Amino acid sequence: MADLSALPGGKSPWQSAARFGLYTLLLIFAAYYILPLIVVLSTSLKDLDEIRNGTLLSLPSEINFDAWGYAWNEACIGVSCTGLKPYFWNSVAMTIPAVLISTLLGALTGYSLTKFKFKGANLIFAMILFGCFIPFQVVLLPMAQSLGYLRIANTVPGLVLVHIVYGLPFTVLFFRNYYVNIPDDLIKAATIDGAGFFMIFWRIMLPLSPPIIVVTIIWQFTQIWNDFLFGASFTTGGGQPVTVALNNLVNTTTGVKRYNVDMAAALITAAPTLVVYVLAGRYFVRGLTAGSVKG
Amino acid sequence: MMSLMTQKTIPAKQPLSDWFRRNVAKLVVAPTFGLIIFFVYGFIAWTGYVSFTKSKMLPTYSFEGFYQYIRLWKMTPWNVAMENLLVFGSLFILIAIVLGCLLAIALDQKVRAEGVLRTVYLYPMAISFIITGTAWKWILNPGLGIQSLMQSWGWESFAFDWLINSEMAVYTLVIAAVWQSSGFVMALFLAALRGVDSEIIKAAYLDGASLSRIYLVIILPTLRPVFLSCFFILTHMAVKSFDLVVALTGGGPGYSTIMPANFMYEMTFRRNQIGLGAASAMMMLATVMAIVIPYLYSELREKKNG
Amino acid sequence: MASLSIQNVKKSYGAIEVLKGIDLDLEDGEFLVLLGPSGCGKSTLLNMIAGLDTITDGEILIDQNVVNDVHPKDRDIAMVFQSYALYPNMSVARNIGFGLEMRKVTKEDREKRVDEAARMLQIDHLSDRKPAQLSGGQRQRVAMGRALVRDPEIFLFDEPLSNLDAKLRVEMRTEIKKLHQRLGTTMVYVTHDQIEAMTLASRIAILREGEVQQFASPQEVYEKPANMYVAGFVGSPPMNFVPAAVVSEGGKLGVSIERTANGNRSSVFLALPNDRQDIGDWVGRNVILGIRPETLTHRSDAEISLNKGLQAFDCQVEVLEPTGADTLTYIELGGREVIARVNPYNTTEPGETMAFMVDMGKASLFDPKTELRI
Numbered sequence: 001m002a003d004l005s006a007l008p009g010g011k012s013p014w015q016s017a018a019r020f021g022l023y024t025l026l027l028i029f030a031a032y033y034i035l036p037l038i039v040v041l042s043t044s045l046k047d048l049d050e051i052r053n054g055t056l057l058s059l060p061s062e063i064n065f066d067a068w069g070y071a072w073n074e075a076c077i078g079v080s081c082t083g084l085k086p087y088f089w090n091s092v093a094m095t096i097p098a099v100l101i102s103t104l105l106g107a108l109t110g111y112s113l114t115k116f117k118f119k120g121a122n123l124i125f126a127m128i129l130f131g132c133f134i135p136f137q138v139v140l141l142p143m144a145q146s147l148g149y150l151r152i153a154n155t156v157p158g159l160v161l162v163h164i165v166y167g168l169p170f171t172v173l174f175f176r177n178y179y180v181n182i183p184d185d186l187i188k189a190a191t192i193d194g195a196g197f198f199m200i201f202w203r204i205m206l207p208l209s210p211p212i213i214v215v216t217i218i219w220q221f222t223q224i225w226n227d228f229l230f231g232a233s234f235t236t237g238g239g240q241p242v243t244v245a246l247n248n249l250v251n252t253t254t255g256v257k258r259y260n261v262d263m264a265a266a267l268i269t270a271a272p273t274l275v276v277y278v279l280a281g282r283y284f285v286r287g288l289t290a291g292s293v294k295g
Numbered sequence: 296m297m298s299l300m301t302q303k304t305i306p307a308k309q310p311l312s313d314w315f316r317r318n319v320a321k322l323v324v325a326p327t328f329g330l331i332i333f334f335v336y337g338f339i340a341w342t343g344y345v346s347f348t349k350s351k352m353l354p355t356y357s358f359e360g361f362y363q364y365i366r367l368w369k370m371t372p373w374n375v376a377m378e379n380l381l382v383f384g385s386l387f388i389l390i391a392i393v394l395g396c397l398l399a400i401a402l403d404q405k406v407r408a409e410g411v412l413r414t415v416y417l418y419p420m421a422i423s424f425i426i427t428g429t430a431w432k433w434i435l436n437p438g439l440g441i442q443s444l445m446q447s448w449g450w451e452s453f454a455f456d457w458l459i460n461s462e463m464a465v466y467t468l469v470i471a472a473v474w475q476s477s478g479f480v481m482a483l484f485l486a487a488l489r490g491v492d493s494e495i496i497k498a499a500y501l502d503g504a505s506l507s508r509i510y511l512v513i514i515l516p517t518l519r520p521v522f523l524s525c526f527f528i529l530t531h532m533a534v535k536s537f538d539l540v541v542a543l544t545g546g547g548p549g550y551s552t553i554m555p556a557n558f559m560y561e562m563t564f565r566r567n568q569i570g571l572g573a574a575s576a577m578m579m580l581a582t583v584m585a586i587v588i589p590y591l592y593s594e595l596r597e598k599k600n601g
Numbered sequence: 602m603a604s605l606s607i608q609n610v611k612k613s614y615g616a617i618e619v620l621k622g623i624d625l626d627l628e629d630g631e632f633l634v635l636l637g638p639s640g641c642g643k644s645t646l647l648n649m650i651a652g653l654d655t656i657t658d659g660e661i662l663i664d665q666n667v668v669n670d671v672h673p674k675d676r677d678i679a680m681v682f683q684s685y686a687l688y689p690n691m692s693v694a695r696n697i698g699f700g701l702e703m704r705k706v707t708k709e710d711r712e713k714r715v716d717e718a719a720r721m722l723q724i725d726h727l728s729d730r731k732p733a734q735l736s737g738g739q740r741q742r743v744a745m746g747r748a749l750v751r752d753p754e755i756f757l758f759d760e761p762l763s764n765l766d767a768k769l770r771v772e773m774r775t776e777i778k779k780l781h782q783r784l785g786t787t788m789v790y791v792t793h794d795q796i797e798a799m800t801l802a803s804r805i806a807i808l809r810e811g812e813v814q815q816f817a818s819p820q821e822v823y824e825k826p827a828n829m830y831v832a833g834f835v836g837s838p839p840m841n842f843v844p845a846a847v848v849s850e851g852g853k854l855g856v857s858i859e860r861t862a863n864g865n866r867s868s869v870f871l872a873l874p875n876d877r878q879d880i881g882d883w884v885g886r887n888v889i890l891g892i893r894p895e896t897l898t899h900r901s902d903a904e905i906s907l908n909k910g911l912q913a914f915d916c917q918v919e920v921l922e923p924t925g926a927d928t929l930t931y932i933e934l935g936g937r938e939v940i941a942r943v944n945p946y947n948t949t950e951p952g953e954t955m956a957f958m959v960d961m962g963k964a965s966l967f968d969p970k971t972e973l974r975i
Contacts, residue, residue: 022401022404022406023406025397025401026398026401026402026406026412029394029398029416030412030415030416032474033415033416033418033419033474033478034415036430036431036434036474037418037430039430039433039434040430040433043433051439052439055443055444055447055448056434056439056440056441056443056444057444105326105327106327108323108327109323109324109327109328111323112320112321112323112324113320113324116319116320117320118320118321121324124324124328127328127331127332127336128327128328128331130335131331131335133531133583133584133587134335134339134580134583135534135535135556135576135579135580135582135583136535137555137556137559137560137575137576137579137580138338138339138342138343138576138577138579138580139334139335139338139339139342140559140560140563140576141341141342141345141563141569141572141573141576142337142338142341142342143334143338144564145354164330165330165331165334165335166334168327168330168331169331169335172327183684183686185682185683185684185685185686186686186688188648188651188653188680188682188686189680189682189686189688189747190688190699191652191653191673191674192651192652192653192673192674192678192679192680192700193674193699193700193703193747193751194674194700194703194704195674195699195703196316196319197316197319197320197323198319199703203688203699204688204690207689207690207691208689208690222420222421225423226422226423226424226425227423228423228424228425228537228538228541228542229537229538229556229560232541232560233560233564243423243425243426243538246425246426246429247425247429247538247541247542250429250432250542251545259433259439262429262433263429263430263433266426266429266430269423269425269426270421270422270423270426273421273422273423274418274421274422276421277417277418277420277421278414278418281414281417281418316672
């Protein structure tokens with residue numbers, strides 16, 4: 001909003017006090033949000049003795065990445081002690097194709113539903129949109145059965161299929177809302193110029209789409225990477241994605257409780273989405289607001 | 296003569312390519328739509344059907360009426376789960392909205408380092424609930440977490456054992472869920488605040504309204520759609536919440552913190568009660584729909600009127 | 602170049618009929634303007650000619666070929682859009698050449714033709730710019746270039762000037778006129794601006810609620826409007842409508858107009874020229890008299906002696922609006938506000954009585970019930 005305090009009559013002792021209060025409030029909540037990250041990070045860098053003898057907020061006396069190495073290579077998940085590594089790559093192998101395919105399908109569908117409107121296009125959109133609102137519990141059981149029939153239960157391709165299907169309503173929503181604001185005249189002009197459906201998509205629409213592509217990819221990436229429900233429901237053992245493995249690691253009760261390893265494992269699991277968020281956070285925010293306020 | 300000319304200049308008709316050109320959009324939408332029809336509508340129908348059977352480990356298809364629903368509502372864990380959902384959901388939604396809105400207004404006062412603060416408030420959104428749960432479990436554990444921190448600072452009598460207290464454990468879910476989601480609410484409000492017409496604010500300022508009055512009387516009422524959006528999104532998150540419970544409390548102590556989603560998972564995948572699992576899933580769907588349908592209806596009506 | 606024939610074309614969306622049977626025939630090289638307010642169906646008709654909208658009923662023929670089912674790209678037409686519809690991701694040169702590229706014109710040929718079109722429109726120095734870097738007028742030229750380069754049989758324009766400021770609009774109007782004169786290509790132009798229609802068209806079709814009100818040359822539309830709607834739509838300030846009665850006085854046919862001056866009711870008799878004897882049947886009935894402001898001006902006896910159609914009367918002046926060249930003088934006739942166009946040096950003060958004359962030879966008479974021209 002307009003900076004009213006800079007206007008004449010805006011400066012007074014009361015105003016300064018309000019300003020001080022404002023910054024205090026902002027900083028207290030900044031601490032609420034940032035402290036857990038600091039605590040987790042510093043715990044992951046301590047050794048077990050230091051954890052037991054120190055407090056939550058004490059900083060590690062020396063930077064020690066042992067827990068990180070252990071979490072990555074050796075930690076036991078269930079009965080196999082392979083560390084998070086194989087599960088991390090499961091997640092990578094699951095996330096990348098699922099993100100790309102659901103984004104492409106979403107773009108093509110959004111394009112068709114807005115720029116080549118046919119009878120019933122709005123109804124089809126509404127029916128697809130409904131998929132955004134269902135609690136996934138209503139599809140877990142039949143999905144588990146179907147994956148079995150398709151012989152892709154407990155495999156990465158199985159999870160890719162699941163994530164494509166249930167990501168589609170969101171990608172279609174994003175692209176449809178973006179494309180609906182691109183003037184129809186462009187399509188008409190290109191049609192008269194002699195370009196067909198795919199030519200227009202390739203030469204006109206896609207070059208205009210980077211903002212929404214970035215938004216959709218970030219959204220899908222965080223959703224799929226962070227998924228736990230589907231991973232826990234449809235995979236066991238070595239087929240699990242990293243979120244499920246992390247939970248198993250943390251809740252494995254045998255042996256000594258290595259809090260530093262738990263925290264390192266949590267950070268490893270969080271790293272990809274955090275990196276994406278730090279690098280492209282601006283688009284992330286824009287995507288959240290565009291997708292959820294308008295949708 | 297006329298017909299001769301017609302044949303000369305009009306390109307020869309190619310029925311197949313003409314048909315393709317007319318229907319290409321439908322053909323492109325078909326796979327997506329087909330997937331949704333099968334995997335969303337088909338599966339819901341299947342789950343709905345199974346919820347009316349006595350299926351245990353394997354689905355059976357003889358219709359048994361509301362047997363599973365009656366059974367479901369007689370089970371203590373399900374009732375606890377629904378109560379938890381109500382307590383957790385209302386607190387989580389209320390606090391996240393109030394906090395998010397407050398932070399957005401605070402950030403909207405031309406503060407220094409706004410970008411950094413925004414990033415700090417929002418980053419939890421990028422993280423999985425499993426990680427959030429793991430982190431807060433560590434912070435809240437009475438042995439080495441906040442309780443021991445306070446005690447080591449000299450507050451010997453400080454007790455903060457909510458995580459292992461079956462009366463209080465559900466509130467730890469609220470703390471963690473608010474931590475994860477209020478930044479997102481803040482982002483929605485901030486975007487909307489930035490969209491408020493600054494001339495209205497200037498006009499109110501000229502009329503002599505104070506800053507707090509401007510917000511209360513002029514700006515917040517225009518944000519009604521954002522309040523609605525947040526309410527709806529957070530409700531949706533609350534009903535779906537599953538991972539946070541698994542990671543933070545594991546549903547415990549006992550089953551004091553389970554949510555409907557955990558109940559459903561437990562029945563379906565651990566106890567081979569898929570009929571009961573299906574019935575609980577349908578109850579969850581009904582809960583979400585009870586909130587979503589009026590919301591969508593009002594949205595659509597507004598769009599039509601506007 | 603091509604002729605265009607629109608035969609009983611109808612368009613409906615569900616139960617809503619947007620076009621109710623349009624018949625228009627256009628010779629090769631004509632400039633047709635579809636004129637009407639927004640929502641009259643003119644843009645729909647243009648889209649149907651382009652092939653961007655389906656035809657519910659009737660036929661559209663380009664060069665005697667029915668094109669109802671022909672794809673837009675095979676109709677050999679080019680279109681300039683109101684929003685210009687420039688491809689934001691392509692340079693000016695790419696924009697202009699895209700249609701040729703789609704038609705698989707060789708790169709060399711394409712570059713030559715793009716260059717030629719750009720030079721013709723004086724945008725050759727902008728070839729590498731993106732549309733976002735251009736001013737409104739420049740974008741407009743690129744949009745025209747895109748149409749021009751294809752050398753189509755028919756040019757279609759959809760309100761191409763409505764997004765420009767007033768000065769540029771006049772400039773571009775002249776450019777389009779010049780273009781038509783140079784190329785001689787058939788053009789169809791949609792607008793709601795009657796001045797654009799008058800200046801550009803060889804024939805104007807005025808549409809209202811999906812029906813053609815009049816299809817004629819600009820001069821005929823102006824002088825002999827088919828009905829009160831057309832009369833009111835074309836011309837600025839619009840034609841004055843005055844309720845009157847047809848009377849026969851001393852053997853002369855004329856109209857009698859009621860008016861109130863200084864609280865006294867009186868009537869003015871204005872004789873019609875002798876060639877309006879066809880009006881005889883209407884004696885004793887009410888009509889609407891249509892007078893263009895420029896045919897109503899201050900009295901000049903010299904002119905009256907030369908033109909038998911001029912009729913004089915006195916009237917009190919109510920408001921004066923100087924426009925520079927003329928002063929719009931408001932008077933009251935038949936209970937209506939009437940505008941006269943008066944030389945600024947012959948006006949008087951508001952409230953005073955002034956001598957006027959009206960050219961009844963140029964007046965129109967309308968049936969008050971059907972609003973049609975008599």
